[in-house]
Amino acid sequence: MFLADTSSPAVSWNLLADFQQMWAYPFMVNAFRAGAIVSVVCAAVGWFMVLRRQTFAGHTLSVAAFPGASLAILLGVSTSLGYFGFCVAAALVIAALGRKGRDAGAEESAVTGTVQAFALACGYLFISLYKGLLEGPTALLFGSFLGITTGQVTLLAIVGALVLAVLAVIGRPLLFATVDPEVAAGRGVPVRLLSTVFLVLLGAATAEASQITGTLLVFALMVIPAATAQQLTSRPGRSLALAVLIGFGSCWLGLIAAYYQPYPLGFFVTTIAFTGYVLAHLGRALHEALGWSRSRGRTPLSIGGTA
Amino acid sequence: MNVLTQPFFQHALLAGTAIALAAGLVGYFLVLRAQIFTGDALSHVAFTGAMAALAGGYDLRLGLFAATIGVGLLLGGLGSRGRPDDVAIGSVFAWILGLGAFFLTIYTTSRSGAQGGAGTSVLFGSIFGLSTSQTQLAVLIAAAISIVLLLIARPLLFATLDEAVATARGVPVRLLGFGFLALVGATAGEATQAVGSLLLLGLLAAPAGAAIRLTDRPFHALALSAGLAVAEMWSGLLLSAEAPKLPPSFAIMATASAVYAATFLIRPRRTALPAAA
Numbered sequence: 001m002f003l004a005d006t007s008s009p010a011v012s013w014n015l016l017a018d019f020q021q022m023w024a025y026p027f028m029v030n031a032f033r034a035g036a037i038v039s040v041v042c043a044a045v046g047w048f049m050v051l052r053r054q055t056f057a058g059h060t061l062s063v064a065a066f067p068g069a070s071l072a073i074l075l076g077v078s079t080s081l082g083y084f085g086f087c088v089a090a091a092l093v094i095a096a097l098g099r100k101g102r103d104a105g106a107e108e109s110a111v112t113g114t115v116q117a118f119a120l121a122c123g124y125l126f127i128s129l130y131k132g133l134l135e136g137p138t139a140l141l142f143g144s145f146l147g148i149t150t151g152q153v154t155l156l157a158i159v160g161a162l163v164l165a166v167l168a169v170i171g172r173p174l175l176f177a178t179v180d181p182e183v184a185a186g187r188g189v190p191v192r193l194l195s196t197v198f199l200v201l202l203g204a205a206t207a208e209a210s211q212i213t214g215t216l217l218v219f220a221l222m223v224i225p226a227a228t229a230q231q232l233t234s235r236p237g238r239s240l241a242l243a244v245l246i247g248f249g250s251c252w253l254g255l256i257a258a259y260y261q262p263y264p265l266g267f268f269v270t271t272i273a274f275t276g277y278v279l280a281h282l283g284r285a286l287h288e289a290l291g292w293s294r295s296r297g298r299t300p301l302s303i304g305g306t307a
Numbered sequence: 308m309n310v311l312t313q314p315f316f317q318h319a320l321l322a323g324t325a326i327a328l329a330a331g332l333v334g335y336f337l338v339l340r341a342q343i344f345t346g347d348a349l350s351h352v353a354f355t356g357a358m359a360a361l362a363g364g365y366d367l368r369l370g371l372f373a374a375t376i377g378v379g380l381l382l383g384g385l386g387s388r389g390r391p392d393d394v395a396i397g398s399v400f401a402w403i404l405g406l407g408a409f410f411l412t413i414y415t416t417s418r419s420g421a422q423g424g425a426g427t428s429v430l431f432g433s434i435f436g437l438s439t440s441q442t443q444l445a446v447l448i449a450a451a452i453s454i455v456l457l458l459i460a461r462p463l464l465f466a467t468l469d470e471a472v473a474t475a476r477g478v479p480v481r482l483l484g485f486g487f488l489a490l491v492g493a494t495a496g497e498a499t500q501a502v503g504s505l506l507l508l509g510l511l512a513a514p515a516g517a518a519i520r521l522t523d524r525p526f527h528a529l530a531l532s533a534g535l536a537v538a539e540m541w542s543g544l545l546l547s548a549e550a551p552k553l554p555p556s557f558a559i560m561a562t563a564s565a566v567y568a569a570t571f572l573i574r575p576r577r578t579a580l581p582a583a584a
Contacts, residue, residue: 055397109344110338110512111567112343113343113516114508114512114513114516115564116508117508117512121502121509122557124503137427137430138408138426142411219397223397223401224401227395262416263412264405264411266404267405267409267412270402270404270405274405277398
């Protein structure tokens with residue numbers, strides 16, 4: 001229905017006219033709204049995640065989103081429920097098990113590998129049990145911006161605002177607990193509680209990102225903007241703001257590109273974000289090669305959290 | 308059941324047995340060498356490789372094996388400088404998967420007669436869809452992997468358990484590492500045909516993890532890992548044949564996960580890696 005219209009329009013390069021044309025469709029307006037909310041929330045949460053070296057937890061949570069969404073489709077309930085339910089539940093499980101990074105022993109990594117594969121297999125089972133109108137798991141895995149309803153946007157906005165509010169409250173102690181957990185614990189900061197709360201926030205943010213980029217490409221909105229920003233500046237406030245800006249920019253650019261081209265949204269968002277990441281790396285390498293290294297000294301912000 | 312006499316099931320059983328054997332053997336060393344993450348990386352690359360080949364009009368398996376073996380060797384080359392950090396790896400693989408989705412769309416939109424399910428079958432496997440020639444090739448490759456691995460098993464084990472002493476004794480540790488990663492790449496390509504690129508990690512990790520929990524002796528564990536993998540493959544295929552609603556890759560993964568979970572009930576967990584026999 002809409003797809004026939006959306007694949008045909010050409011860019012006139014008159015940005016105002018282009019936006020007017022795009023926003024004539026209610027579903028595009030919804031997609032842009034959802035993209036804006038999700039990219040801001042994810043960049044903020046992702047910034048802390050990169051700083052805390054918990055990308056592996058983010059990866060596991062995004063895998064959990066797939067069976068969640070497909071079970072919701074199978075049972076006929078809203079997919080948002082599946083995304084949020086499974087991601088937050090998985091976050092609580094990870095918090096209960098304690099942090100196990102990729103560098104954990106051989107056995108732990110075998111366990112995580114098996115659990116991830118099993119979760120994906122369950123998602124596939126639910127998809128294949130569902131005999132309705134669904135062309136396969138690719139939309140869930142690689143993202144789609146079609147058919148985002150106003151109700152979903154409202155839900156995304158509410159959850160996003162909640163996540164940002166909690167993050168604003170715990171942001172300062174969380175940063176302290178991340179950069180130096182022992183001193184923070186000594187000063188009476190509830191490090192463990194903060195870690196659990198943060199994982200729940202991470203689950204909620206992953207669930208939001210999954211609905212835009214698909215569960216496999218969550219990193220595009222969670223990790224890459226934060227990693228790029230932390231390459232460009234070492235000051236916490238500035239790099240957090242930059243991460244939000246980069247996430248927002250790559251999401252909207254991706255949406256515009258996906259409107260004019262028939263390729264999946266997840267591809268555009270990852271490509272744009274990844275190009276920025278590579279450029280930031282190149283820029284920094286060039287900077288250092290030319291000997292402009294700042295005499296102030298770049299304090300490496302990325303310090304591992306609790307071991 | 309007459310399903311068992313159908314050619315598609317016999318093909319699946321034959322190819323599945325060979326693939327599971329190779330995956331069990333390779334997976335044991337993968338877990339022992341703490342290189343499970345390589346399997347994760349390969350699972351992303353396998354999808355993009357296969358999709359790129361389809362979009363370019365080549366045989367899917369060409370892209371699959373070229374991508375997995377190439378990246379396996381590439382990771383081997385990077386490996387000596389230590390693991391690059393999670394963030395860089397995560398970003399690169401997210402992009403590679405995005406690229407895979409891009410090729411998938413090119414393939415499904417530009418080629419007439421393209422099967423819409425191609426992406427799904429690469430991601431989640433299509434073991435019941437193998438033809439006779441595909442089965443033969445899969446069995447041959449899997450057999451070759453198993454034989455090469457068994458030939459290098461002893462020095463590889465030595466190099467894995469005590470790298471420094473092995474180097475001093477004149478074992479070509481680096482070459483073995485490279486050769487092993489090429490084998491892992493080939494196995495990943497094979498496993499993709501059976502359970503799909505997203506689930507191959509489970510096929511590599513679950514039997515090996517279970518075997519390592521059950522016995523301390525390396526060669527027993529190696530044999531057990533291969534045996535478990537084959538048994539899990541058989542029961543998964545049978546389960547899927549009995550209950551057609553269950554996709555075979557789910558049934559295989561479910562049995563493998565269940566067996567692995569059961570080993571946690573049988574034995575209390577240990578912290579140390581198995582000592583050398």
